[in-house]
Amino acid sequence: MQVKLFHGDYKENQMNIAIIGSGNIGSALGLHWKNAGHQVMIGVRDRNTFKGKEFADIHSISIDSIEKATQTSDVILLAIPPMAISSVITMMGEVEGKVIIDASNSISSKPDSYPTIYHVLIDKTKADIVKCFNSTGYENIINPKYGDIAIDMFMAGENQRAKDIARILALDCGFERCIDIGGSDKVQLLESMALAWINLAIMQKMGRNIAFKILDR
Numbered sequence: 001m002q003v004k005l006f007h008g009d010y011k012e013n014q015m016n017i018a019i020i021g022s023g024n025i026g027s028a029l030g031l032h033w034k035n036a037g038h039q040v041m042i043g044v045r046d047r048n049t050f051k052g053k054e055f056a057d058i059h060s061i062s063i064d065s066i067e068k069a070t071q072t073s074d075v076i077l078l079a080i081p082p083m084a085i086s087s088v089i090t091m092m093g094e095v096e097g098k099v100i101i102d103a104s105n106s107i108s109s110k111p112d113s114y115p116t117i118y119h120v121l122i123d124k125t126k127a128d129i130v131k132c133f134n135s136t137g138y139e140n141i142i143n144p145k146y147g148d149i150a151i152d153m154f155m156a157g158e159n160q161r162a163k164d165i166a167r168i169l170a171l172d173c174g175f176e177r178c179i180d181i182g183g184s185d186k187v188q189l190l191e192s193m194a195l196a197w198i199n200l201a202i203m204q205k206m207g208r209n210i211a212f213k214i215l216d217r
């Protein structure tokens with residue numbers, strides 16, 4: 001896959017993308033990416049019963065096993081609960097050379113012995129990994145526009161190629177920018193941003209139609 005750095009011509013980049021975890025987050029991203037012209041395949045444990053089945057049927061998105069979806073894709077989105085990561089790594093098979101985007105949050109549970117899924121992936125795979133699409137509610141991924149303003153997405157991690165791809169895919173969803181908040185040492189900060197959003201939206205009762213945006217001058 002040839003992926004150029006973003007200079008305004010990102011629409012030229014067509015990718016094969018596997019969605020592992022087709023719930024709220026995976027379905028929202030999968031639909032944007034299909035509409036942007038990417039090849040999207042959902043990887044599931046059981047084709048007869050999985051979250052997002054109706055969504056996949058309505059939008060004619062291909063379904064296959066987690067292994068097949070992974071092996072036929074260049075980019076893999078993980079939108080799964082943290083505790084699922086060990087079995088998902090086994091089901092995906094070899095991922096060296098592929099980009100994995102971790103959209104999870106280890107808020108109510110954590111992967112065994114690791115702070116986040118990102119850290120498990122770094123330790124146990126040779127994929128190019130980035131943390132992205134975790135810092136806001138799925139409603140903001142379905143629709144990143146507030147009137148005329150498009151909100152920002154955020155990402156963290158060490159791998160520049162993975163970040164270039166996450167940025168392209170964030171713009172494909174309609175986010176104005178995908179702001180790089182730093183390396184692996186900022187991954188937990190990015191999960192804390194999600195926690196800050198959850199606090200405002202739910203605990204402080206502001207509702208889920210709120211979002212973060214960086215202003216500059």
Ligand SMILES: NC(=O)c1ccc[n+]([C@@H]2O[C@H](COP(=O)([O-])OP(=O)(O)OC[C@H]3O[C@@H](n4cnc5c(N)ncnc54)[C@H](OP(=O)(O)O)[C@@H]3O)[C@@H](O)[C@H]2O)c1
Binds near residue numbers: 107
């Ligand atoms: N909801 C949000 O607004 C939001 C925002 C940002 C980040 N996140 C994070 O994104 C992740 C997904 O959240 P969600 O709201 O999209 O969850 P969800 O709607 O409950 O969907 C979870 C998905 O994970 C899959 N899954 C669960 N256990 C699995 C396993 N052992 N192996 C393989 N797949 C498994 C489920 O597949 P089956 O249907 O086959 O069980 C389902 O597709 C979580 O880490 C969450 O913290 C959520």
